[in-house]
Amino acid sequence: MRIANTVSDSIVDGPGLRFTVFTQGCPHHCPGCHNPDTHDPAGGHEVTVEALARRMAGNPLTDGLTLxxxxxxxxxxxxxxxxRLAHERGLNVWTYTxxxxERLLEGELPGALALLEQTDVxxxxxxxxxEKSYEALFRGSAxxxxxxxxxxxxxxxxxxWSRPDPLAHFTVPES
Structure with a gap:
């Protein structure tokens, strides 16, 4: 697998503490992209899925994997x-694309349906x-x-997806 980088303790790529993998290669070339160094498919470096899984398992506080x-x-x-390995560890999986x-559901991209099957959000x-927005939760543009x-x-x-209410399980006693 060709990646640009990983972050072991991200708090901006989904809820909780996340292991984030920045894949290498992108056909979109969005103007203003915050990761333009990831566009070149020949950039970055090769790593095995198993090596990434070991790194992901290195922090017991990790809540999820972000691709x-x-x-x-x-x-x-x-x-x-x-x-799939993240799910086996009880982690949730977020994928950015x-x-x-709708385009991914068409199945034109090899393996897209398999990745969708393993993606929670x-x-x-x-x-x-x-449409750049600093207020768009976990997104770059609205x-x-x-x-x-x-x-x-x-x-x-x-x-x-809607963010769970962290106080939903608390009840206020009546006086």
């Missing part, structure tokens, strides 16, 4: 294998500089969607 880029769907089969969910769509993949597949249409 970012570059474009993870260019290496969908390797990313799906890593995501410049493709839309898909952040889809190209980064649009005209056009991008946070899609709950399992609920979307079950419903047959896009179901957006």
């Amino acid at each position: 970012s880029g570059g474009e993870p769907f260019l290496q969908a089969e390797d990313c799906a294998a890593l995501a 410049g493709y839309t969910y 898909l952040v889809d769509g190209p980064f649009l500089l005209s 056009n991008q969607r946070l899609i709950d993949v399992k609920q979307s597949r079950a419903a047959g249409h896009v179901v957006l």
Whole structure:
């Protein structure tokens, strides 16, 4: 698998403490991309899925795996294998992509359906500089969607992910 980098303790690539893999190679070349060094498919370095899994397992406080880029769907089969190992550890998996969910469902990209099957939340769509937003939760631009993949597949249409209310299980005693 060709990657640009990893971050062992990200708090911006999804909820909780995340192991983030920045894949190498991206066909989108979005103007204003915050990772332009990941565009060249010949850049970065090679690493095995197993080596990444060992690094991911190195922090017992990790809540999830984030696959970012570059474009993870260019290496969908390797990313799906890593995501499967993350799920075996009880981690959730977020995948960022410049493709839309609908395009990925068409199955034209090799391994895309396998990676979707292993993705809990898909952040889809190209980064649009005209819609750049610091207030778009876990996204670079407002056009991008946070899609709950399992609920979307079950419903047959896009179901957006909503952040769980951390106080939902608390009750206030009546006086």
